[in-house]
Amino acid sequence: MEIDYSAVKVIGFDADDTLWVNETYFREAEETFASLLDGFETKNKIDQELFKMEMKNLELYGYGIKGFMLSMVESALELSNNTVSQATITELLNLGKKMISHPVELLEGVKEVLDGLRDKYRLIVLTKGDLLDQERKIERSGLSKYFHHIEVLSDKKEENYLNLLSHLEINVKEFLMIGNSLKSDVLPLLNIGAQAVHVPFHTTWKHEEVTVEDNDFKYLKIKKLSDILKHL
Structure with missing residues (x-):
């Protein structure tokens, strides 16, 4: 399925199980x-x-x-x-x-993807969790240099995304989110009119599991993060 990403100017990345193992x-x-x-x-x-x-x-x-x-x-x-x-x-x-205190273990292809996109798009991190813990992982990962903005959200619902995009003056139609969770990183974005890419991780927390028919929503599903470079 070919999706037009020509309008995209800003790309958001989930952190846990998208950029590193969690x-x-x-x-x-x-x-x-x-x-x-x-x-x-x-x-x-x-x-x-x-x-x-x-x-x-x-x-x-x-x-x-x-x-x-x-x-x-x-x-x-x-x-x-x-x-x-x-x-x-x-x-x-x-x-x-x-x-x-566990060392941050980057997933395969993360730096390759960020290097490939950093000069073409504004890159941001949108993650949820404990603020101090997420800040530690960002620092230990060595990835902060790639991102214009890093946000730790209390939750990833439509309202959270809308408020943040408005605060950062990002047009919803120009935003693409990439993450491993359909529930948190894909469906809320599609519901507000943005675009999303699903990169499944081999382990999913029960709370994040959701069943979606492929024809219910239009989004790209890739096997590994580096596959996104074929589409952007």
């Missing part, structure tokens, strides 16, 4: 969490209860590792009927700290 570390942490609590429940039950706790706390804590840490601790207390050991709680906190 969700993989959460899945690994969930596996560790389940192993630490296996004396209280089955793995399937533990996974379900942790996810329910994350959803319960999302409005309060927002997205990111810190909220995930607190949800692990609260879920451990509930699953164990408040009998979980202090040592296990300490392990959970250390698990979160390890995630925060």
